[in-house]
Amino acid sequence: MRRGKTNFAQMALVGATASAVGIAGGLLIDWFPEAASTQSGPIDTLWDVLLIVSVPVFVLVTVVVIYSVKWFRMRPGEEQMDGEPIHGNTRLEVIWTTVPSIIIAALVVYAYLVLVDIEKAPAEGSAKERHVHVQARQFAWQFRYAEKGADGKQIVSDVLYLPEDESVMFDIDAEDVLHDFWVPAFRMKIDAVPGITTHYRVTPDEPGKYSAVCAELCGLGHAFMRTDVVVLSREDFDTWVSEQGMPPEGADEEADGAEGAAGGADAGKALFVDGNGTSIACGACHTLADAGTTAETGPNLDESLAAEDAAAIKGMIVDPDADLADGFPEGIMPGDYGETLSPEELDALVNYLDKVTSK
């Protein structure tokens, strides 16, 4: 009879072929986003190794299931038949306890070495590590640098600028709830936790523009809590630093302390793009062509403010929940701009917005 006729060689061959195809296919897939840090390499390689180990395990299970069905399926006339009463086999059981244990142990050791590698501090004698303070709050990021800008104040930015090839340590704080600072191109993330400062370090190694996203559910605007990460060459970064805190272009002719409409608008633009150090910058969430911001957490102000006058704009800033744009839930915009902005700052911001959106 045909029952019980098996062909291990065929099964092994099919399994080996399927594993080879699976591994090749798995390695060909472009799994990761672009890589922009020295941490990316070891992590991506770890993934490849895990893939190479995993595919044969899955293939083994699947092939045995399929061949069991093929060879031992009940055929007509076998309705009353039972299988062979095999209760176990100690040698087999020892094998399938030991072999996975060894594989697991090897993977754990390897993963540990990768972990040490990606978290190690820069070598002695190399340049000092840069610290960037990351402040997370619903629903925006703010980055504070050790350097001071031209105005003598600490540099604060809503977009993360980093120099290439310099190890940077992020010191991450949360103001309200949990967030998670993740730059997929750097492969690293950690939660921002109220009450403690968390850290990780990366060494960006590829100039370009990437994104930072919040990876821990933080409320209504979680999906939109994104910002840009720009890795610059050393020289470009120094240029960027030197430009910080400079009065906005065109403001050179304005007299200091003048509260003229034009000066107020320029101050308003600065507030819109950078905030005042305690307020979240408007541009972190809103698109505004004149300010060059492109964020999408909140409505596009070029469109939504086009028909509004200064008083209405002021009302929207101070009490955003009173008149929400379609599709935006209550509480998505901070309601405390009336406190975090001084009356002068608020007026400057309103004037600026009224001017640039009413064209």
Added chain:
Amino acid sequence: MRQPNLFRAAEFTLLGVAFSIGLSAISRWGYGLDPIIDMTAAAPIIMLAAPLFFLVGLGAFDYWFYWASGKKTRPEDHSAHGATGWKDYFRINTDHKVIGIQYTVHSFAFLFIGGLMAMLMRAELAAPGRQFVDPNTFNGLFSVHASLLIFLFIIPVFAGLANYVLPLMIGAPDMAFPRLNALSFWLLPIAGVMMLSSFFMPGGSFASGWTAYAPLSDTAPIGQDFFTIGVQFAGASSIATALNFLVTIITMRAPGMSFFRMPLLVWANFSTSLLVVIATPFVAASQFFVLLDRTLGFNFFNAANGGDVLMYQHVFWFYSHPAVYIMMLPGFGIISEVLASRARKPIFGYRMMAFSLLAIVVLGFTVWAHHMFVSGMQSWIRIPMMVTTAIIAVPTGIKIFSWLATLWRGVIHLDTPMLFALGFLSMFTLGGISGVMLAMIPLDIHVSDTYFIVAHIHYVLFGGSLFTIFAGVYYWFPKMTGRMYDERLGRWHFWLTFVFFNATFAPMHLIGVQGMPRRVADYSEQFAGWNLFISISSWVVGLATLIFVYNMVSSWRGGPRAGANPWKALTLEWQVSSPPPIFNFDNIPTVVGGPYEYGVPGAVHGVFKKPEVPAATAGATAGPAPAGGE
């Protein structure tokens, strides 16, 4: 009015609401708070007290009240056992077979509700941007989806299936505590209705995920209370049932049913119950912390006042990781039953199967912080958690390999329960593999909180748990209803589910590694193609479930009679009629051998005999009637 039923329960619920508002008003008056009646303040009291009034009205405590007040207790003549019509399923009943069906049907209702929420989410996610729901509703949908499917589907449906078959399997007439059993069930609709009704609250439903991480959950609108308190009822139900299973298994086994003659489903529920009684109080604690923070202004998780935000996650995961095994081990048991009987072979390495369950129970308590590799906890703790997490793959692997060896040289009946069991073997292996990958800290740092995690948990809970649940429901359907399901529809259900389950969740691995975070209503343009594909596939999975519903309903009403033992299985539940007699066994069975002795000539698991006849040795002799085998 005096008759305990749903009507009286509704009256008592209103009474409970009035009591709670009164209690709140008196306290507020005492503290000089204005206004005296504040529904926001009264709401949590209502949520805690009204369900207890509901249970009293329903009659869940009648026996105990009569006893405690010194009145003559109603003689427990078990006249309420059994169900004669559908209405009997809507009142307190102490028969484990009725309760088992109540549990199972009730759980499936929540599977469909939770599944519909997933369909809605996939509609929103079919394209980037905002289409159908606002972000708050979206956050609510995935939070309620997960909470319902975990606390009101997977955990209780396993308890329901085991409620039905476990006493039969060990030769017991009922569970050890039938009244507690009924109470356990009736706690569930409370939790379910509570979680669902949160959608009607100002500010929307709870929207901080099923993990309800503080401090987001501390400051969320009132809908959050419906989770915080709902979990208490679901958890109390779990704990009571687990205690019931433990006592039943330890004390009510039939003569001769030693631990190593127990079917593996019984072993699996024994292990699960150990996990439940040890772990579940932790989730209750975590939610009470949040409740106290929210309602009474405690500062457990308020960092500004010395609270410790990370403590929430430690306490929560100390339950919620073992909960993964609570949602998996009973399924392991089902697979062992189905594979042995449908492949006509003894389980390969029975003792190792039992020991590996216990190993998972112990190891399951040592891995919780692998959910917290990027939480900001102290970094050294990650290393031991990585090691233990990887080690837990070993006992799990033993089970997979033993099931494969059970198939080998069997006579494989490829019917619906078996298809789902085989589907489980391959899909759960994938979920296990991605689990080992996630144990590797450097990779986890990149992929945690992404769609890779979503893919992993659905391979474990859908490809794993849900496939075992389908296998179990098809397998015991004839026992529960006395009728056979439609095999052709069953196969359609399996193949559609299997194919489109993979089409739905496999691509999530890829978009997760590529950088798509989880729990987002909107996403970057680069993921648009895969998300549309995933959404369409998920809707097919939803449609396939309709086949299952139709099959179950129509077969229950008019399927062909199944007979006592359509699978020719050896375990005790198949040796009695379908459905079984009211007290399960007309004669107490005596167990004389292992549960899976397929293919062993003359082997018998249990025999039925009159009590006075001396114990028979193995085999079919003239005296006792063989209860199984050929």
